[in-house]
Every structure is written in C-alpha cells, then in structure tokens.
Amino acid sequence: MARLPVYLRALGTFADRNVATVSSEELAGAAGVNSAKLRKDLSYLGSYGTRGVGYEVAYLRYQISRQIGLTQDWPVLIVGIGNLGQALANYGGFVSRGFRVVALLDADPARAGEVVAGLAVRPFADLSAVAAEHGPCIGVIATPASAAQQVAGALVAAGVRSILNFAPAVLAVPDSVDVRKVDLSIELQILAYHEQRKTARFVALDGPDDVRDPRFGAEVPAGAGFGGRP
Amino acid sequence: MARLPVYLRALGTFADRNVATVSSEELAGAAGVNSAKLRKDLSYLGSYGTRGVGYEVAYLRYQISRQIGLTQDWPVLIVGIGNLGQALANYGGFVSRGFRVVALLDADPARAGEVVAGLAVRPFADLSAVAAEHGPCIGVIATPASAAQQVAGALVAAGVRSILNFAPAVLAVPDSVDVRKVDLSIELQILAYHEQRKTARFVALDGPDDVRDPRFGAEVPAGAGFGGRP
DNA sequence: GTGACTTTGTGCATGCGTTCACATGAACCT
DNA sequence: AGGTTCATGTGAACGCATGCACAAAGTCAC
Numbered sequence: 293m294a295r296l297p298v299y300l301r302a303l304g305t306f307a308d309r310n311v312a313t314v315s316s317e318e319l320a321g322a323a324g325v326n327s328a329k330l331r332k333d334l335s336y337l338g339s340y341g342t343r344g345v346g347y348e349v350a351y352l353r354y355q356i357s358r359q360i361g362l363t364q365d366w367p368v369l370i371v372g373i374g375n376l377g378q379a380l381a382n383y384g385g386f387v388s389r390g391f392r393v394v395a396l397l398d399a400d401p402a403r404a405g406e407v408v409a410g411l412a413v414r415p416f417a418d419l420s421a422v423a424a425e426h427g428p429c430i431g432v433i434a435t436p437a438s439a440a441q442q443v444a445g446a447l448v449a450a451g452v453r454s455i456l457n458f459a460p461a462v463l464a465v466p467d468s469v470d471v472r473k474v475d476l477s478i479e480l481q482i483l484a485y486h487e488q489r490k491t492a493r494f495v496a497l498d499g500p501d502d503v504r505d506p507r508f509g510a511e512v513p514a515g516a517g518f519g520g521r522p
Numbered sequence: 523m524a525r526l527p528v529y530l531r532a533l534g535t536f537a538d539r540n541v542a543t544v545s546s547e548e549l550a551g552a553a554g555v556n557s558a559k560l561r562k563d564l565s566y567l568g569s570y571g572t573r574g575v576g577y578e579v580a581y582l583r584y585q586i587s588r589q590i591g592l593t594q595d596w597p598v599l600i601v602g603i604g605n606l607g608q609a610l611a612n613y614g615g616f617v618s619r620g621f622r623v624v625a626l627l628d629a630d631p632a633r634a635g636e637v638v639a640g641l642a643v644r645p646f647a648d649l650s651a652v653a654a655e656h657g658p659c660i661g662v663i664a665t666p667a668s669a670a671q672q673v674a675g676a677l678v679a680a681g682v683r684s685i686l687n688f689a690p691a692v693l694a695v696p697d698s699v700d701v702r703k704v705d706l707s708i709e710l711q712i713l714a715y716h717e718q719r720k721t722a723r724f725v726a727l728d729g730p731d732d733v734r735d736p737r738f739g740a741e742v743p744a745g746a747g748f749g750g751r752p
Numbered sequence: 753g754t755g756a757c758t759t760t761g762t763g764c765a766t767g768c769g770t771t772c773a774c775a776t777g778a779a780c781c782t
Numbered sequence: 783a784g785g786t787t788c789a790t791g792t793g794a795a796c797g798c799a800t801g802c803a804c805a806a807a808g809t810c811a812c
Contacts, residue, residue, distance in 0.1 A: 297711040301690060315789065324692040328771060328792095335791055343777045343790045360711050361718030368710070379609035380706070385690060389707045390714065428721050430713050453720055454713040456706075460531060460615060462554040470716045472709045476610070476686075477619045479702045480598070481527040481590050483660050483684040484620065486700045488591030490683055491658050545759065558762095558801055565761055573760040573807045 293333055296356055298323045303353045315346040362390035367426040369395040369452075371443050372435030373403060373413050376458055380434060381409035394429070395422045399439065416446070423450035430454045437461040444471070523563055526586055528553045533583045545576040592620035597656040599625040599682075601673050602665030603633060603643050606688055610664060611639035624659070625652045629669065646676070653680035660684045667691040674701075 302322035306314050316334075320327035334340070334347070339355045341347035357363060368391050370377050380386075381393055396408055399416045406413045414422065423429060431452040433443050440459035447455055448469055455471045457463055460478075463471050532552035536544050546564075550557035564570070564577070569585045571577035587593060598621050600607050610616075611623055626638055629646040636643045644652065653659060661682040663673050670689035677685055678699055685701045687693055690708075693701050 294708075294712055296715070297705075297708040298692070300711075301707075302692070316791095317789085322692065326771065328773090329769090331789095331791060332770090341790060342779085344779055344788045346789065359715070361714045362711065366710070366714050366717070375609040375612040379605040382605040383706065385707050386710065389711070391707070391710050428717055430710060430717065454717045456709055456713060462528070462532070462552065468720070470713055470720075472713055474704055474706070474709060475527075476613065476704070477531075477615050477621070478524075478527040479686055479704060480596070480616065480621050480660060481530070481592065481619070482524055483686060483700055483702055484591045484596050485526070485589070487596070487658055487660065487684045490698070490700075546761095547759085556801065558803090559799090561759095561761060562800090571760060572809085574758045574809050576759065 293336075295323070295325065295329075295333055296337070296360055298325070299330065299333070300353065300356045300360070300362075303349055303356070306349050307353060311349055313342075313346045313348050316341070319347065357390070360390075365390055365392045367392055367394040367429035368432060369393070369397065369419075369422055369426075369429055370432045370434055371397045371416070371419075371447070372433060372439070372459075373398040373406075373408055374434060374436075377432075377434035378408050380432060380458075381411065391430070394426055397422070399435075416443075419446055420450040423447075423452055428453070430456060433457045433459050433463075435459055523566070525553070525555060525559075525563055526567070526590055528555070529560065529563070530583065530586045530590070530592075533579055533586070536579050537583060541579055543572075543576045543578050546571070549577065587620070590620075595620055595622045597622055597624040597659035598662060599623070599627060599649075599652055599656075599659055600662045600664055601627045601646070601649075601677070602663060602669070602689075603628040603636075603638055604664060604666075607662075607664035608638050610662060610688075611641065621660070624656055627652070629665075646673075649676055650680040653677075653682055658683070660686060663687045663689050663693075665689055 299319065302319055303314075305322060306319070316327045316331045320330040323330065334352070337356070337359050339352060339359075341352070365387075368386060370380055370393060373381070373396050377396065377398075381396055386393060393409070393411065395418075396411050396413045397416050397419055398404070398413050401415060403413045404415045429452060431447040431454070433440050433447075433455060435443055437459045440457060440461040441463060444455060444457070444463045444465055448465055453469050455463070455465070455469060457471055457473050458475075460475050463473075465471055529549065532549055533544070535552060536549070546557045546561045550560040553560065564582070567586070567589050569582060569589075571582070598616060600610055600623060603611070603626050607626065607628075611626055616623060623639070623641065625648075626641050626643045627646050627649055628634070628643050631645060633643045634645045659682060661677040661684065663670050663677075663685060665673055667689045668691075670687060670691040671693060674685060674687070674693045674695055678695055683699045685693070685695070685699060687701055687703050688705075690705050693703075695701055
C-alpha cells in the first residue's frame with residue numbers, strides 16, 4: 293500500500309523519542325489517518341501487535357522496512373541535471389531512507405564530466421551500461437517534458453522497471469514498468485482550484501459574468517470576447 | 523477533480539499542434555485515462571462538447587482554466603531556500619501555467635538579501651507582511667521536516683489557506699486550510715515496494731529466511747539477530 | 753429533407769476502499 | 783487464580799469512483 297512509508301516515517305519519530313510501543317490510535321494520529329485503517333493495513337501486511345498493549349516500535353519498523361524492500365539500498369539514477377535534477381542529487385533525504393544516487397545522466401554533452409553532489413555527470417549514452425552495472429534500479433526523469441518520453445523509452449530498453457517522473461508529460465510504457473508521477477504544476481493547480489472555491493468570488497474581477505444556459509441549467513461563461521460558441 | 527489539470531495540459535499539446543477539435547477518445551488517450559471517465563468529468567464540471575464532433579480545443583481549454591481558477595495568476599511564496607527551494611524558484615513551469623513566485627523566505631538571517639531567480643530572499647519574519655500584500659496566495663514549504671510544522675502554523679496565521687508541502691512531515695492545520703503533500707522518499711519507497719515484488723526474490727541476499735507463524739499463517743521474519751519477539 | 757454515421761452524455765452495475773462496531777485475546781491487579 | 787481492563791484484529795455496511803453500454807443529439811452526404 294501507499295501508506296506504508298508514512299507509517300514508517302511516523303514510527304521513526306517515535307523511535308527517535310525512545311518510545312518502545314505505540315497504540316494504533318497514537319500511530320494513526322502521527323500518520324494522519326484513521327486508526328481502523330491503520331490496523332487493517334498492518335494486519336493485511338501480516339504483521340501484528342499485542343492486544344492490550346499496542347505495537348512494538350522497533351519490531352514494526354523493521355517489518356515495514358522489510359516489506360517495502362528497504363533492507364537493502366536501491367540504486368537511483370537521475371536523468372536530466374537541470375535545476376531539479378541537481379536539487380534531487382543534493383537532497384539528503386534519499387540516502388537516509390534506503391536509496392543511493394549512483395549516476396547522473398544528461399543529454400547535453402557540454403555537461404558531461406561536470407561534478408554534481410560528488411558524482412560526475414555522464415552522457416546519456418552511458419545509460420544502458422550504468423543500468424547493467426547496478427542491476428535493478430530506479431530511474432528518475434528530471435528532464436523537460438519534450439524529452440521525457442524518449443528518456444522513458446531508453447530507461448525501459450536499459451531494463452529499468454521503476455520510474456519516477458518529474459516531467460509534466462504522460463508516459464507510455466509497458467505494463468511491466470511502474471511509473472509514478474510528481475507534477476508540481478498539477479499540485480499547484482489543484483490548490484488553486486480549492487483556493488478559488490474558498491474565496492467565493494463568483495466572478496473574477498476581470499472576467500465576464502456567468503450566464504445560465506436554459507437548456508441544461510449548466511454554468512456557461514459568456515466568453516468575454518473569447519470567440520465564443522457559434 | 524484532480525484530473526482537470528491533466529486534461530488541461532493534454533489540451534495544450536493539441537492546441538500547440540493547431541488541432542481545432544478533439545474527441546473524448548483522443549483526449550483521454552493523451553491524458554492517460556478512460557474516455558468514459560473523461561466525458562463524465564467534463565460533464566460534471568458543466569462543460570460540454572458537440573455530439574458527433576467532439577470538443578472544441580480552445581473553448582474547452584478556456585473553460586477548464588476558468589474552472590480551476592487560472593484566468594488570473596496566483597501568487598506563490600516559497601519558504602525555505604535550500605536546494606529544493608532554489609530549484610522551485612528557478613523552475614519555469616510555474617509562471618507558464620498561471621502561477622507567479624512573488625516571495626522567497628528563509629529563516630536563516632545570513633541568507634536574507636541573497637538573490638535567487640531574480641528575487642531577494644527575505645527573512646521569515648516578513649511572512650505576514652508579504653501575505654497581506656498579495657492577498658490570497660499559495661504557500662510552498664521547502665524546509666527540513668523539523669521546521670515544517672512551525673512554518674505551516676505561521677503560514678496559517680498569516681492567512682494562507684493553501685499549502686504545498688515538500689517536507690517529509692504530516693502537518694496539522696485547521697480544516698479550512700488545504701495541504702497537498704509532495705514527498706520524494708515516499709514515491710521512491712512505493713517504487714521500491716513494487717520493484718521488490720517484481721524481482722521475486724523471496725529472501726534478501728543479506729536477510730534471513732522467512733518463517734511461518736503457525737498461529738496465523740502469516741509471514742514473520744525470524745529477526746536475524748534483530749532482537750526478536752519475547 | 754432524409755438517412756446514416758459519429759460522438760457525447762449518462763443510467764446502472766460492479767468493485768474497492770473506508771469506517772463503524774464488536775468480539776478476541778493478552779496483560780495486569782488483587 | 784480469576785476478573786477486569788485495554789487495544790488489536792476483523793466482520794459487515796456504507797459510500798464512492800470506475801467502466802460498460804446505450805440512448806440522445808448533432809453533422810455530413812446526397
């Protein structure tokens with residue numbers, strides 16, 4: 293499940309405070325979920341606590357880590373060393389949680405050899421060699437959207453089956469490949485949507501009034517010279 | 523809905539190719555969703571196309587933009603000018619999609635005055651003044667996890683009701699405040715989970731064999747000297 | 753103007769996730 | 783040793799999103 297990492301992090305904070313056991317209520321509060329959901333999740337993964345007491349922090353932590361596959365470090369290769377790629381390479385949160393950036397790739401030949409976060413940037417053509425060298429690994433796409441699909445194809449061809457995509461593009465990959473998408477503009481747009489609803493401004497100050505289409509009762513903007521409907 | 527921005531971007535690619543109308547099938551393909559789902563989403567937001575023809579690209583684009591609230595630029599303020607904060611400030615994808623970074627804040631006094639992406643970094647104490655100056659805006663938390671809750675509280679106190687949180691922490695905010703979370707380690711961990719299941723290595727090379735608890739039939743690791751159960 | 757075709761909009765069923773509520777089981781106190 | 787208390791684990795119901803399949807509606811050709 294997608295909530296296991298959240299539980300794991302919450303358990304980490306309890307461990308930092310030297311808490312030995314936690315109840316599902318406490319842990320759920322720290323993770324921001326319902327306690328019943330948490331219990332069901334944990335029971336589903338086969339782990340269990342002690343009735344009347346709760347969950348042993350260290351034991352549960354180890355079990356979840358193991359379930360996720362964090363008992364070993366996963367190699368991560370980052371493609372596209374722009375602003376975002378560099379920030380990711382320098383981000384310390386990876387290595388502390390079971391991941392290790394092993395290679396930085398960029399299509400721009402001028403950047404090859406440049407050192408970022410202690411790693412030399414390698415030409416994109418090295419991809420298959422790097423992937424073969426490290427075995428199963430995770431590819432991170434931090435390129436512009438225009439290059440994302442091509443990079444994804446190359447990653448798949450190199451044997452990478454897990455991709456984290458930061459480019460604002462929909463990637464087409466085989467079913468055997470997992471793609472997770474992180475899209476900053478989408479997150480912002482969702483926030484803007486809710487923000488707009490909260491500030492109940494029915495009409496933008498620079499916009500047209502709404503009109504109501506008698507046929508459907510649906511809101512339709514008048515167009516404001518937008519070259520409306522025929 | 524959370525898919526509207528995806529549709530909007532797909533429509534953008536059609537507009538760039540000077541396509542006048544798209545069918546739900548085409549648009550759904552570009553957005554990576556089912557066509558029925560797309561039609562239902564669009565009908566739910568009140569917009570509509572033309573039966574037998576499809577959707578007029580420019581018109582639908584305008585309507586979705588308007589629905590999301592992108593007819594005006596939303597001010598964005600970024601708190602925490604570390605690696606990630608700088609990358610976000612320099613990221614061009616914001617301004618092109620209805621957002622404008624208006625302020626950079628950092629708690630470190632030594633950074634005040636530093637210029638990043640054309641903006642001077644301001645001390646964190648300026649937050650309420652900045653928020654008051656720009657009206658409804660979106661706050662981005664790019665600080666370490668330890669500072670995230672405090673920053674969130676300050677943002678809320680300053681009147682910010684939409685927060686994009688990059689820090690690996692669960693934020694407690696009033697119900698009236700929307701928080702969206704972007705967590706790189708969680709995404710990587712989810713990928714690692716699936717990657718581990720794909721490479722069906724039942725036992726990690728450095729880990730213990732699984733044993734089966736006769737009481738529940740659930741998988742339980744032997745512990746490998748982990749200081750197992752009493 | 754009529755017919756055939758294309759595509760939208762939507763009722764309906766299915767499946768999944770979430771949540772409540774309760775029984776099970778373990779520890780602790782007397 | 784027995785009862786009490788506490789928290790887990792789970793059965794069952796609810797609600798929601800998804801997807802199919804079809805009718806409504808509009809266009810194009812003749």
